[in-house]
Structure formats: C-alpha cells, structure tokens
Amino acid sequence: MDYRCVQCKFAVKTLFVQYSPGNIRLIKCENCKSVADEYIECEFMILLIDLILHKPKAYRHLLYNVLHQDTLNVEEGLLWKFACGFLLLDAYRFLLLKRNEEEWGSSVKYASSVWICQKMLMDIFFGNFLFFCMFSLSTKNLLNTSVGVSRYKELFLAIFVSSYFKIFLIAMMVWEFPASVIFIIDLFVLSSNIVALKVITESTMSRCVGACLSAHAVKFFASQIMLKVQGS
Incomplete structure (x- = not known):
C-alpha cells in the first residue's frame, strides 16, 4: 500500500530520503508539488493539536502514513x-x-x-x-x-x-x-x-x-x- 500526500491525497512511494542518521530530506508530491508529509519532522503535540482541530491532513498522516496496511500486517x-x-x-x-x-x-x-x-x-x-x-x-x-x-x-x-x-x-x-x-x-x-x-x-x-x-x-x-x- 502506497503512502499518501497529506495535502492532495496523491499516492507516493516514499515520504523521505535518509542520507545519514538524523539527516533526512522530505519528498515532494508529484501532483501538488508540496511536501508530501510535513508531520514527519513535527513534534507529536503539533500533530495532536491538528487532530483536535479536525484537520484532514493530520488524519491522512495518521491513517495512511503511520498506520498503513503494511504496518498492520507486520505488527x-x-x-x-x-x-x-x-x-x-x-x-x-x-x-x-x-x-x-x-x-x-x-x-x-x-x-x-x-x-x-x-x-x-x-x-x-x-x-x-x-x-x-x-x-x-x-x-x-x-x-x-x-x-x-x-x-x-x-x-x-x-x-x-x-x-x-x-x-x-x-x-x-x-x-x-x-x-x-x-x-x-x-x-x-x-x-x-x-x-x-x-x-x-x-x-x-x-x-x-x-x-x-x-x-x-x-x-x-x-x-x-x-x-x-x-x-x-
């Protein structure tokens, strides 16, 4: 199951590229040209606040990019x-x-x-x-x-x-x-x-x-x- 861009819901293969421990580059969505998932670099409290505010992109991050089908099959x-x-x-x-x-x-x-x-x-x-x-x-x-x-x-x-x-x-x-x-x-x-x-x-x-x-x-x-x- 592919990841999703939190902005436009477009499927993406990966969300970031890791060059070394702690050194990553976020991938941009091919459809909307925005960062596919900026929550990767955000603190948990920012995600929680956006969830409380009912922002759809926060739910896309959680449901598609954190708890996606591959994770369910592994865990x-x-x-x-x-x-x-x-x-x-x-x-x-x-x-x-x-x-x-x-x-x-x-x-x-x-x-x-x-x-x-x-x-x-x-x-x-x-x-x-x-x-x-x-x-x-x-x-x-x-x-x-x-x-x-x-x-x-x-x-x-x-x-x-x-x-x-x-x-x-x-x-x-x-x-x-x-x-x-x-x-x-x-x-x-x-x-x-x-x-x-x-x-x-x-x-x-x-x-x-x-x-x-x-x-x-x-x-x-x-x-x-x-x-x-x-x-x-």
Whole structure:
C-alpha cells in the first residue's frame, strides 16, 4: 500500500530520503508539488493539536502514513489492541456516569458492585455490537464501499483511532466535572469519526455524517433500552 500526500491525497512511494542518521530530506508530491508529509519532522503535540482541530491532513498522516496496511500486517494484533482500548474507555465512561448517579462509591456492597459490573459488560458489548453492525451496514449502503475483510479492517481502525477523544475522560479521575462533559466528549468523538471516515473513504461529508450519526444513534438508544431493562 502506497503512502499518501497529506495535502492532495496523491499516492507516493516514499515520504523521505535518509542520507545519514538524523539527516533526512522530505519528498515532494508529484501532483501538488508540496511536501508530501510535513508531520514527519513535527513534534507529536503539533500533530495532536491538528487532530483536535479536525484537520484532514493530520488524519491522512495518521491513517495512511503511520498506520498503513503494511504496518498492520507486520505488527500482529494491532487492531485488537485498539479495540481493547476502545472498549476499556467505554467501560470507564459507564462507571463515570454511574458515579454521577451515586450508584458507585466507597460504601457500595459487594453484591451491588457485581451487579453494576454485569450491567457495564452488557451495556458495553451489546451497545458496541449494534454500533459496528450499523456502521458496517451504513458504510456499505451510504458510501458504496467494497465489503472485503481488509476494507472493513481499515474502516474499523479509522473509528478506533479517531475515538482518541475518549482519553480525556481520564482527566475526570483527577478533576471533578459535571456529567455534561461526558456527552461533550461524545460529540467530539462523533465529529472525529466523521472526519476519519471521510479521509479513509474519500466520500462526501453528508454521507460520512449519515454513516457515523446513524451508528452512534443506534448505540445511544441501545444503551437507553438496556438501562430500562436492567432497571425494571
């Protein structure tokens, strides 16, 4: 799989030429004549800021030039590691909501804590199962993408990586924030998923919004249904 120019998405064979350790020359894109990927010489914080600002070129650097298909084939289990991190952060989000509802505290009994953990597992796995089922259907119908396993691997990886905003939930372990902050982070995750999907599929923004919004909506309503079932 070729690398991509972060400016115009044109395929390039290599991103830089290394003459000696620490001495490299960035390759220019043959299509737009700009440096193919200037993030190679940038600090990680610059990349993170551009990701937070939802700049498509930052997502192209991350998805095409860092986590490209060759890397996935060499580093076995990378996709599963991202999936585990994705589910763990969802579990932490669930516990934060329960803490704000005063269901989780130092005085919670063992039986109650076990019941809360069971609810958490049911909510996380059932909600995300429906999320990815809906995401697969919507990308197939709205984006007209191929249904090969490798293609779905790229799409799922884009969702896992672009959900990095969930990491900011860890800040709530140190500082007290209202529950509304959790839903603000959810909105940032949704918008980041949309940009990543647009970058990886090169489809229109409206179609990417429809695909991601429908998947997140199904996950939200599934969680609400699970809460009602478990509360009854």
